[in-house]
Amino acid sequence: MPPRTIERSPLAQPPEADVVLQFVNTHPAGPHRLKERFGSAQDLHAWLLENAMGSQTTRVTEADAAAARELREALITVLLIHSGDKGTTPEVLAQAEEYLRLIASRYPLITVVTASGASLETAQTGVPGLFGTVLANATQLAQAGVWDRVRACRHDPCHFGFFDRTRNSSAVFCGTKCGSRASMRAYRQRKKDLAATTPT
Template sequence: MSWTATDRYRLRTAPSGLALVQDFLNTKAIKAHGLDLLSDADLARPWVTEALAEWSRARDTEVPEITVGSGDLGALRDLRESFVSLVDDGDASAVKPIKADLVLRDGVVRLFPSGAGRQWLTSALWTETLLAQQAGIWQRLKLCRLDGCRSAFYDVSRNNSGVWHDVRTCGNVANLRASRERKKDSQLKEARAD
C-alpha cells in the first residue's frame, strides 16, 4: 500500500483505516519535503483519489468517487487543524456533527462514511477516528514534537512514549537545541555570578 502524503515523509503507516487520518494530517507542507497538498485543487485531487483508493483496499470496499474543488480546500484545511488539535491535546471542540451509515455486509454491521464530496471525506475521517479509538490504537497517532516538522506518525514503541517521528533526525535536532540552551543558560548564570 502507498499513502502519498505519509510516504513523502518516509513514515511508518498507521494500521487499517487510521492511515487515512494520518495521511490527511500529512498533507501539510513540511520544509524541503513537499507542498501543502490542500493548498490547490490540482494538488488536492490526486491526493484524494490515491488516498481513497488506499482506504478502499484497507477497508475491502469499492473506491468512492468524490470530487473536491477549490471551494472545499479552506474547509479541509480547517478540518486538518481540528485533527491537529485532537491529536495534540484531545480537543476538537470546533467540529460540527457528521453523518455516517451503519451497513450490514456479510452478517457484520459496519460504520460507513456517508455524504458527497468533502462531506464524505469528513465523514470517513471521523469514522476512522472513532474506529481507531474503539480499537485502542488512536493514542498511537502522534505529531512529531519538533517545530518545523510536526509530521503525523504512528508510534510503535512498546510503551507508546515516542515524541519524534524519527529519533535520529528530529530527536537529535531537538536534543541538540536543548543542550545548547542549557549551555547558554549556564554561561549566563556564571557571568551574573562574576
C-alpha cells in the same frame, strides 16, 4: 469502509491509521520537505484523484480546500497532545476539539451492522465523503483503544503524523533525525539558560 474488528498487536499499524495519516500528512512538514497538498481547490482535487477518493467530475471549491486545512490542523493538534507536546496549550486543544465537534455535525456518519460486527461509514461522496471517512476511521481507532498511538512529531516545524509501534508507547518523534534535532535544540537552550543565570 468494510466492517472489521481490530484484534492485533499494538505494534501493528491498523489500516484505519493509514487513512488518518494519509490525510494529516498533506501539510508541508519541515524536514520531510513535503509540499502543501491542500493549498487550493485544484491541489485538493488532484490529491483526491491520486488517492482514488474522487473523479474528474468531483466538485471541489476553494472553501473545501480551506476546510480540509482546518480539519487537518485540528487533527494535528490532537496528535501533538498524544505526543505530549508541551507547546500545545489547553486553550489550543479546546479550540481544536470544538472544531472537530462542529465538523462532525456537518458530516454525519452511519452505523453499518452485520453478523461479524459494526462499523461507521459516511453517507456522502466527494469532499464531504473524505471528511466523513477520516472522522469514521479516527472513531474506530479510538474504539479499538489505539487512537493515542496516532501521533504527530513533537519536533517543530515537522509535526509529521505517525503510528507509535513501540511496546511502551513512548515514541514522540517521527524518526531519529527529528529526535536528534530536538535533543540538540534542548541542549542549546539549557546552555543558554545556564549562561543567563551564571554570575559574571
